[in-house]
Amino acid sequence: MNGFGGFALRRLVGAVVTLFAISVIVYVVFYATPGNVAQITCGPRCSPAQVQQVAEQLHLDDPLYVRYWHFLEGLVAGQDYSTGTAVQHCSAPCLGLSYQSDQQVTALILAKLPVSLSLVFGAMVLWLVLGVGTGVLSAWRRGRLTERLLTGITLAGVATPVFVIGLVLMIVVCGQLRLLPFPQYVAFTDDPEQWAWNLLLPWLSLALIEAAAFARLTRAAMLETLAEDHIRTFRAYGVSERSVIGRHALRGAFAPVIALNANNFGSAVGGAVLTETLFGLPGIGQELVHAVDVVDLPVVVGMVLVVGFFVVVANAVADVLYAVADRRVVLT
Amino acid sequence: MSLVNVTDLTVEFGSLRAVDGLSFRLEQGAALALVGESGSGKSTVASALLGLHRGTGARVGGAVEVAGVDVREVSDEGLRRLRGKKAAMVFQDPLSSLDPYYAIGDQIAEVYRVHTRASRRAARARAVEVLDRVGIPDAPRRSRSRPHEFSGGMRQRALIAMALACGPDLLIADEPTTALDVTVQAQILDLLHTLREETGMGLLLVTHDVGVAAESVDQVLVMRHGRAVEHGSVTAVLGSPAQPYTRELLGAVPRVDAPRAVSAVAESLVEGAAERPAEASVEASVEKPAEVPAKALAKVSAKVSVKDRAEPVLEATGLRREFGRGKRAFTAVDDVSLKIHRGETLGVVGESGSGKTTLGRMLVGLLEPTAGEVRDDGHARVGVNPAVQMVFQDPVSSLNPRRSVGESIADPLRARGESDEGRIRGRVRELLERVGLEAAHYDRYPHEFSGGQRQRVGIARALAADPRVIVCDEPVSALDVTTQAQVVALLGELQRELGLALVFVAHDLAVVRQVSDRVAVMRRGRIVEEGPADEVYDNPRDPYTEQLLAAVPALDPRIAAQRRSARRELATA
Numbered sequence: 001m002n003g004f005g006g007f008a009l010r011r012l013v014g015a016v017v018t019l020f021a022i023s024v025i026v027y028v029v030f031y032a033t034p035g036n037v038a039q040i041t042c043g044p045r046c047s048p049a050q051v052q053q054v055a056e057q058l059h060l061d062d063p064l065y066v067r068y069w070h071f072l073e074g075l076v077a078g079q080d081y082s083t084g085t086a087v088q089h090c091s092a093p094c095l096g097l098s099y100q101s102d103q104q105v106t107a108l109i110l111a112k113l114p115v116s117l118s119l120v121f122g123a124m125v126l127w128l129v130l131g132v133g134t135g136v137l138s139a140w141r142r143g144r145l146t147e148r149l150l151t152g153i154t155l156a157g158v159a160t161p162v163f164v165i166g167l168v169l170m171i172v173v174c175g176q177l178r179l180l181p182f183p184q185y186v187a188f189t190d191d192p193e194q195w196a197w198n199l200l201l202p203w204l205s206l207a208l209i210e211a212a213a214f215a216r217l218t219r220a221a222m223l224e225t226l227a228e229d230h231i232r233t234f235r236a237y238g239v240s241e242r243s244v245i246g247r248h249a250l251r252g253a254f255a256p257v258i259a260l261n262a263n264n265f266g267s268a269v270g271g272a273v274l275t276e277t278l279f280g281l282p283g284i285g286q287e288l289v290h291a292v293d294v295v296d297l298p299v300v301v302g303m304v305l306v307v308g309f310f311v312v313v314a315n316a317v318a319d320v321l322y323a324v325a326d327r328r329v330v331l332t
Numbered sequence: 333m334s335l336v337n338v339t340d341l342t343v344e345f346g347s348l349r350a351v352d353g354l355s356f357r358l359e360q361g362a363a364l365a366l367v368g369e370s371g372s373g374k375s376t377v378a379s380a381l382l383g384l385h386r387g388t389g390a391r392v393g394g395a396v397e398v399a400g401v402d403v404r405e406v407s408d409e410g411l412r413r414l415r416g417k418k419a420a421m422v423f424q425d426p427l428s429s430l431d432p433y434y435a436i437g438d439q440i441a442e443v444y445r446v447h448t449r450a451s452r453r454a455a456r457a458r459a460v461e462v463l464d465r466v467g468i469p470d471a472p473r474r475s476r477s478r479p480h481e482f483s484g485g486m487r488q489r490a491l492i493a494m495a496l497a498c499g500p501d502l503l504i505a506d507e508p509t510t511a512l513d514v515t516v517q518a519q520i521l522d523l524l525h526t527l528r529e530e531t532g533m534g535l536l537l538v539t540h541d542v543g544v545a546a547e548s549v550d551q552v553l554v555m556r557h558g559r560a561v562e563h564g565s566v567t568a569v570l571g572s573p574a575q576p577y578t579r580e581l582l583g584a585v586p587r588v589d590a591p592r593a594v595s596a597v598a599e600s601l602v603e604g605a606a607e608r609p610a611e612a613s614v615e616a617s618v619e620k621p622a623e624v625p626a627k628a629l630a631k632v633s634a635k636v637s638v639k640d641r642a643e644p645v646l647e648a649t650g651l652r653r654e655f656g657r658g659k660r661a662f663t664a665v666d667d668v669s670l671k672i673h674r675g676e677t678l679g680v681v682g683e684s685g686s687g688k689t690t691l692g693r694m695l696v697g698l699l700e701p702t703a704g705e706v707r708d709d710g711h712a713r714v715g716v717n718p719a720v721q722m723v724f725q726d727p728v729s730s731l732n733p734r735r736s737v738g739e740s741i742a743d744p745l746r747a748r749g750e751s752d753e754g755r756i757r758g759r760v761r762e763l764l765e766r767v768g769l770e771a772a773h774y775d776r777y778p779h780e781f782s783g784g785q786r787q788r789v790g791i792a793r794a795l796a797a798d799p800r801v802i803v804c805d806e807p808v809s810a811l812d813v814t815t816q817a818q819v820v821a822l823l824g825e826l827q828r829e830l831g832l833a834l835v836f837v838a839h840d841l842a843v844v845r846q847v848s849d850r851v852a853v854m855r856r857g858r859i860v861e862e863g864p865a866d867e868v869y870d871n872p873r874d875p876y877t878e879q880l881l882a883a884v885p886a887l888d889p890r891i892a893a894q895r896r897s898a899r900r901e902l903a904t905a
Binding site for chain 1: 384413417447480494
């Protein structure tokens with residue numbers, strides 16, 4: 001267990017270093033761009049005086065690394081912004097100020113984050129259950145009609161865009177059958193039951209596509225494991241095919257599924273734009289697209305960092321789970 | 333009723349007939365070895381006994397009866413009850429034959445629970461019991477380890493423990509010691525022997541190694557191309573083989589207890605070659621003057637005539653190599669010094685992990701030594717010396733599958749700066765013919781060749797740079813014995829013709845004895861003993877060398893039995 005603890009710690013340090021590197025790159029890419037950064041940040045309707053004020057707040061006269069240092073300071077300790085007469089305090093973790101919407105970026109993100117997390121968490125549970133389940137089934141029934149059918153369905157799933165599935169689901173379930181009202185986001189803290197009912201269709205449409213990828217991955221990994229020598233051992237000892245599949249072959253699919261899940265979870269937090277737009281969910285993805293559209297630099301930088309945070313954390317968690325599943329990982 | 337009764341068994345995979353009309357019986361408590369080279373169908377027979385071909389598309393014909401069960405006709409459920417309960421199989425590669433994700437004790441318990449109605453706790457206790465029985469120290473604790481935490485020998489013991497769990501009547505062991513070092517092999521064979529004496533179970537041993545069979549069974553069935561060549565008691569078949577193929581097979585097996593068999597290596601070699609190899613090599617060269625440029629020959633003669641005073645072609649002093657750093661640092665080779673003279677063969681033997689491959693790579697210059705130096709002809713080496721070449725172990729992975737063998741052989745020529753395509757082709761064709769292949773093979777790809785032929789290609793590639801020294805790292809360990817003998821003979825021939833010095837790195841003590849003038853025995857990165865081959869083998873000075881030699885399976889069953897009891901005394905003393 002000592003080796004395992006050390007491994008987890010090393011992985012954690014690695015995650016922090018990665019996050020730091022991401023923040024440097026994102027900051028440099030966006031704030032060291034050619035052109036008048038203050039004008040871009042402030043927005044097209046700003047007066048020269050306002051642009052001047054923004055330039056001061058962003059410390060544009062200082063060299064880039066000093067500006068980055070201020071940015072980090074804000075993240076850790078918070079920062080004060082003077083907006084003409086009043087002074088606005090932005091408490092840690094402060095990602096800066098959106099001058100276009102006159103809001104703090106952190107507050108903006110915190111408002112959107114629960115929506116995105118609700119969507120992605122629920123969808124993740126669904127895609128894991130559906131995907132891995134389908135994968136196991138098609139590995140078990142390999143070469144038979146069931147498998148060919150499932151392979152066909154998952155292939156169709158991978159190939160269908162989310163807006164098609166989502167739209168069809170909405171038209172049929174809400175429009176034709178009237179089983180559910182058209183989705184409208186309700187916060188979990190307000191009404192858990194309504195939260196779930198309203199998110200059901202978004203979950204399904206996001207999960208169905210992801211599930212297809214998981215089904216294919218699970219099937220491939222299991223078939224690969226089934227060809228290995230230790231499977232032959234258990235068959236030669238009279239262990240039933242059900243145990244061979246469910247206990248030994250499935251275990252081999254664990255690692256790749258965990259790895260893919262980490263990636264997909266992380267990127268879905270900021271990347272489920274289509275689903276969010278389709279179902280009118282005010283999540284991170286939608287907000288990010290909007291911010292990019294109007295070039296609201298502080299918001300873009302903040303969002304990219306938050307999404308990066310989720311990707312990195314999800315991957316770190318995956319690596320640790322990976323090591324729990326297969327102790328040989330700890331050795332390397 | 334016989335324990336195993338196989339009548340006219342055939343197994344076909346598509347159009348390939350792997351087993352062709354094989355019949356044999358095995359009585360309760362008896363032991364039979366299926367011996368044959370790769371592709372002889374011996375493992376297929378073992379699988380057929382447990383009905384492992386069912387559902388794989390293979391066509392099985394004839395009758396197979398194991399412990400009263402008709403394996404071909406019985407229901408799937410009946411077959412499951414046979415497997416592991418009445419007949420248990422021990423597989424070859426113990427690392428890949430265990431599930432890497434579960435604790436070893438849990439895997440054994442799982443198998444036990446399939447066949448008994450035991451509780452989880454009772455099954456776990458049984459697992460610890462059998463692990464203890466096969467000699468796993470501290471079994472209750474080690475039963476919680478996963479396979480990668482066990483050494484190769486312990487994994488093999490664990491597999492045997494799994495086989496014992498349900499107290500089967502028949503143990504089928506498919507190459508149970510092939511992946512193991514010779515000392516560990518002896519322990520495993522002794523364990524199988526003891527278990528058989530105690531439990532009275534029958535043993536079907538599948539092996540390519542005649543020595544392993546001689547150690548372990550009463551009856552031998554020699555197989556070739558899916559058919560039985562010879563079948564009888566082990567003393568009869570190995571002592572006075574009736575069939576030419578059996579004689580050929582036995583003749584190809586290198587003997588560890590006989591001095592270097594010159595005749596097997598080459599007909600043209602003069603008497604006394606084993607004692608004076610360097611001189612012999614020149615005489616051999618003189619017999620074929622056309623193939624050796626006169627100047628080179630003169631150089632060889634000059635060197636040899638003053639051999640004692642001459643510089644060694646390759647000399648290593650104080651070689652040391654570490655891998656990793658800090659707490660995980662590991663010294664693979666530690667203070668090794670050796671000299672190799674023109675025309676002689678230095679054998680380097682050792683078990684896995686003894687550092688022999690690392691040493692070989694440093695001699696060639698593929699690895700930089702951490703300390704010490706390598707000298708060529710008395711000069712300190714700078715960079716890589718093309719006069720020192722290497723032949724690798726695995727003839728499959730050491731050739732680029734996407735390039736023709738001719739291109740691979742031409743590489744050293746191009747590396748030397750040769751750019752005339754005509755000359756390159758000509759030289760490669762010459763080399764191909766020299767190693768016993770055809771010039772027309774230039775444009776073929778590695779997969780079109782057999783293992784032995786691929787190794788010949790590897791030798792041709794090493795020769796392309798006109799080397800003075802060739803380091804062979806396990807050059808024949810992936811080959812069948814008959815092929816092995818041919819490749820060894822080729823190396824000997826080339827050595828005599830070209831005055832090559834060979835460093836022959838191998839784990840197989842018998843092969844090394846048959847090719848070497850001098851032998852160095854390695855253990856844990858150091859050379860524990862070095863000297864003329866016959867001296868080291870006949871009068872070992874180091875206890876480790878003695879131990880190694882005692883572990884080599886004897887071809888004579890009587891000697892094998894004597895050695896076994898000697899080992900037992902050593903163990904109990």
